[in-house]
Amino acid sequence: MSRLTVDAKGVYVIAATPFTENGALDLRSIDRMIDFYDGAGVDGITVLGMMGEAPKLTAEESKEVVARVVARAGGRPVVVGVSAPGLAAMEELTRAAMDLGAAGVMVAPPGNLKTDDQILAYYQLVGETLGDDVPLVVQDFPLGTNVNFSNAVLLRIFASVGGVVMLKHEDWPGLAKIGALRQAEKSGARRVSILTGNGGLFLPEELGRGADGAMTGFAFPEMMVAVCRLHAAGKIERAHDLFDAYLPLARYEQQPGAGLAVRKYVLAKRGAIASPTLRRPGPRLSPDDIADIERLLARQERRLAELG
Numbered sequence: 001m002s003r004l005t006v007d008a009k010g011v012y013v014i015a016a017t018p019f020t021e022n023g024a025l026d027l028r029s030i031d032r033m034i035d036f037y038d039g040a041g042v043d044g045i046t047v048l049g050m051m052g053e054a055p056k057l058t059a060e061e062s063k064e065v066v067a068r069v070v071a072r073a074g075g076r077p078v079v080v081g082v083s084a085p086g087l088a089a090m091e092e093l094t095r096a097a098m099d100l101g102a103a104g105v106m107v108a109p110p111g112n113l114k115t116d117d118q119i120l121a122y123y124q125l126v127g128e129t130l131g132d133d134v135p136l137v138v139q140d141f142p143l144g145t146n147v148n149f150s151n152a153v154l155l156r157i158f159a160s161v162g163g164v165v166m167l168k169h170e171d172w173p174g175l176a177k178i179g180a181l182r183q184a185e186k187s188g189a190r191r192v193s194i195l196t197g198n199g200g201l202f203l204p205e206e207l208g209r210g211a212d213g214a215m216t217g218f219a220f221p222e223m224m225v226a227v228c229r230l231h232a233a234g235k236i237e238r239a240h241d242l243f244d245a246y247l248p249l250a251r252y253e254q255q256p257g258a259g260l261a262v263r264k265y266v267l268a269k270r271g272a273i274a275s276p277t278l279r280r281p282g283p284r285l286s287p288d289d290i291a292d293i294e295r296l297l298a299r300q301e302r303r304l305a306e307l308g
Helices: 027-040 059-072 087-100 116-130 151-160 175-186 203-209 221-232 236-253 259-269 287-307
Strands: 010-014 044-047 078-081 104-107 136-140 164-169 193-196
Touching: 010 221, 027 059, 027 221, 044 059, 059 078, 059 087, 078 087, 087 104, 087 116, 104 116, 104 164, 116 136, 116 151, 136 151, 151 164, 151 175, 164 175, 175 193, 175 203, 203 221, 203 236, 221 236, 236 259, 236 287, 259 287
Parallel strands: 010 044, 044 078, 078 104, 104 136, 136 164, 164 193
Antiparallel strands: none
8 A cells, every 4th residue: 555645635534433332343334434435535544533433442453443444445545543642552553554554644742732842842752753654644633632733833843754744734723824834835845735624614715725635524525525626626616515515514513522423323324334333431412413413414415406
């Protein structure tokens, strides 16, 4: 399998981790899910992210997920989240993932980093530990990590950590950051791929500011794929119109706490996974929640029909 590079673009969907109703890892549903994502036209797959319930897996289960996804992905690049409190566990999972055929790994910062110098030192240490031969994705997600990356520190990381090939950008608001990083490239800064997160809520605007695509989850990944392709073809208004049809459900799916339960419910309804179960502890949808989702799905279908 090819390695991740600074030229990566398109949609690298954040994959859910399927479980059976009793909470066991569901390997057959992993195969179904990867086939579903393949049918949606995604360019790559990211596993063991924050929305993949990675902290609820054992070390052996994490490796099992990576092996199963890589084997089923048919050569599509697979990025593996390897964030961990300590570098030893991070290095172990990284080595296993790369040996299994992963295209690269993603690392989020620990929450105790408060200054630019601390953030830079951490990623330099990660780079030294994993080596420049391992393609590295820096995850900038302050809403989830409580770590704030300035533009200046990101540029310092890109310049000094040779393995970094991508920024997973999900600062919010963060459109100005994308523009500033792209402007810095024009002045000689090292280029990296920028894929965005936050459930795709700002995808058309992010593409307009210079993002290369999305690395996030949504129960309708084909929407994100189509928006990226339309935008690349210069069909900007059509991209916005299509995005608008899905926006109410995407917004509902981004609720803190309940969002993954919503996504898994829709994925199960669409046949991508057998069960919407989250491994405990995790929220359960109420009958009122399900009624909301069904209403949104029906409205989405009508809007798509009107759009043609």
